[in-house]
Amino acid sequence: MDETPRCAKCSGIFCYPTIKADQEPSFEKAPSFCPTRLRKDVVDSALREYDREDVAEFARLASVQEFECYEHTPDGIVTKIPRIEETIQFAQKNGFRRLGLAFCAGLTNEGRMLTEIFEGHGFDVVSVCCKVGAVPKERIGVKPEEKIAGAAFYESMCNPIAQARTLEAEGVDFAILVGLCVGHDSLFIAHCHVPMTVLAVKDRVTGHNPLAALYLSRSPDYGRLRRRRSE
Numbered sequence: 001m002d003e004t005p006r007c008a009k010c011s012g013i014f015c016y017p018t019i020k021a022d023q024e025p026s027f028e029k030a031p032s033f034c035p036t037r038l039r040k041d042v043v044d045s046a047l048r049e050y051d052r053e054d055v056a057e058f059a060r061l062a063s064v065q066e067f068e069c070y071e072h073t074p075d076g077i078v079t080k081i082p083r084i085e086e087t088i089q090f091a092q093k094n095g096f097r098r099l100g101l102a103f104c105a106g107l108t109n110e111g112r113m114l115t116e117i118f119e120g121h122g123f124d125v126v127s128v129c130c131k132v133g134a135v136p137k138e139r140i141g142v143k144p145e146e147k148i149a150g151a152a153f154y155e156s157m158c159n160p161i162a163q164a165r166t167l168e169a170e171g172v173d174f175a176i177l178v179g180l181c182v183g184h185d186s187l188f189i190a191h192c193h194v195p196m197t198v199l200a201v202k203d204r205v206t207g208h209n210p211l212a213a214l215y216l217s218r219s220p221d222y223g224r225l226r227r228r229r230s231e
């Protein structure tokens with residue numbers, strides 16, 4: 001019996017079955033690693049969080065927004081809007097007025113374009129680049145030879161904690177993360193105390209679309225992703 005949740009190995013037909021609204025999902029035949037069965041106490045305690053008025057409303061609006069990203073057509077249910085529009089609509093639903101962009105210096109153009117789009121929809125947009133503070137990388141122990149431009153050059157560290165704190169100090173209603181690297185995004189998320197979403201993640205070789213490499217992982221170009229460490 002596997003007692004570690006492993007939803008990624010499940011068909012998923014048990015927790016989102018196609019049944020009528022007055023029927024209940026059955027977990028009798030769910031796999032032994034199913035967290036709905038294994039972690040009922042955790043699921044129940046999580047559910048109690050939704051009893052808080054603010055959480056309940058936020059969760060409700062998120063699901064309404066999700067619903068509005070689809071439409072019913074004679075050919076079935078189809079998707080209809082990109083994530084930028086989804087973000088705008090969700091912010092409007094919540095009554096957010098002041099948005100905070102935390103963007104990577106490598107995506108400055110994208111930060112500008114997003115600002116124009118959000119401003120065009122009536123939002124006040126605060127933006128903070130990852131290099132805010134211009135603190136040299138040596139401050140966090142990076143060795144000269146570990147700087148991207150080379151040991152001879154000055155290089156500012158990415159400062160996601162300062163990004164998060166600046167946005168919070170500016171009183172933004174909603175923070176939007178744009179293209180921070182792995183690890184820098186972790187720090188931003190850990191230190192961001194306002195509601196936030198991720199609009200884009202950094203992926204230097206796929207146009208910031210990490211799943212492109214996943215979809216190509218059976219091709220020779222990215223086959224190395226599937227190789228086991230021992231091979």
Ligand code: SF4
Nearest residue numbers: 007010012014015034
């Ligand atoms: S919660 Fe259970 S039924 Fe749902 S995907 Fe995970 S293992 Fe499968």
